[in-house]
Amino acid sequence: MGDRMETEYGAEWLAIHRGDYQNVLLDASxxxxxxxxxxxxxxxxxxGTGEALGKQIVLMKNKDPITADVVVGADGLWSGLREYVLGYPKPPLETGDLAYRGTFTRExxxxFKNERVNEIMEAANVQVWLGSNRHAVFYPLRDKTEYNLVLLVADDLPPGMRTAQGNLEEMAANFEGWDPSLDLIISCLKSALKWKLLHFQELxxxxKxxxxxxxxxxxxxLPYQGQGAAMAVEDGAILGLLLSKLQTSGIxxxxxERYAQLTDVLRLYEDLRKKRTEVNVAGAVDTRHYYHLSDGEEQVQRDQELAELPASNWEGPCxxxxxxxxxxxxxLGFDSLADAERNFDAWIRRRREGGLQKDIRL
Structure with a gap:
């Protein structure tokens, strides 16, 4: 995951390998x-009922049930808890794109002993190749000891099939004639596994x-803004902050009453996150449109705007x-935690004022 998405003309790209970040989270847990x-x-x-009234009972396949005050379904694209929350099935939708992915070493x-490939390797930012109905993304990991390549092309898998093994020749042919340096980089991929890209607009x-x-x-x-994992991290940070502040303020x-407090604070979490993530989902769809423009007037305008960005130091509209x-x-600059702090403080004031007014009426 990374915190910035720019072309070779942009500022430095800061990225962390997903496996490394998972280890950070595991160690912290x-x-x-x-x-x-x-x-x-x-x-x-x-x-829950009886002594477990106001709690949730989590049933598991190979373990005894767990009783919890709060259950968080962070179970991904094919979430099993999503249907429980919504009350109806909500499978993800096919986007029309699929990805080939791979990581390889600096060595x-x-x-290749290729001057242009060496230049791309030494860049500290993302390299993006754009074209009709497809694009390629390349960036460094682990202090430039490893590199990641993602190739995005039109989805040709049957409906309902999530992954399938393709062949290297077919994969490379999608970018034939684009850039000799990209051809060399693609040749580092030793597997052509196809990943169907899915999403949905909003829930x-x-x-519940x-x-x-x-x-x-x-x-x-869609992964076209580099913010999918970042949005999930924001979700977790804000949910943790809200629950921590609720416990500190007196649960x-x-x-x-505890059930009512927790239900209410989870609604606050949803209110804080839902609009922001919907903007990100819509932005990724919009990015896909501009990435995949076919040759024509709109593509020429896009390329001209991109060529002018360095002169404005990337500070202008586009x-x-x-x-x-x-x-x-x-x-990228929105302070989600500070915003959550402010909204929690306002929320707890409203609850206390409501409780005080209720006591006075009684």
């Missing part, structure tokens, strides 16, 4: 006392009582959203 269960597929959620690229809701959705379970997006020991400074500042 263990340090904070998280209990991690493996081989524990969730099969359902039930509302593999150095072996009616993200929460004290059950909430997070990340791709609630807002899967009720009464089961019904019809292409990742070249548009106001759009990028809103996407």
């Amino acid at each position: 263990r340090r904070n006392g998280a209990r991690i269960l493996l081989d524990a597929d969730v099969t359902g959620i039930e509302e 593999q690229l150095k072996a 009616d809701k993200w929460t 009582g004290t059950v909430a959705l997070l990340g791709d379970a609630s807002h899967p997006t 009720s020991s009464d089961s019904k 019809n292409f959203n990742w070249g548009d400074a106001p759009y990028q500042k809103s996407l």
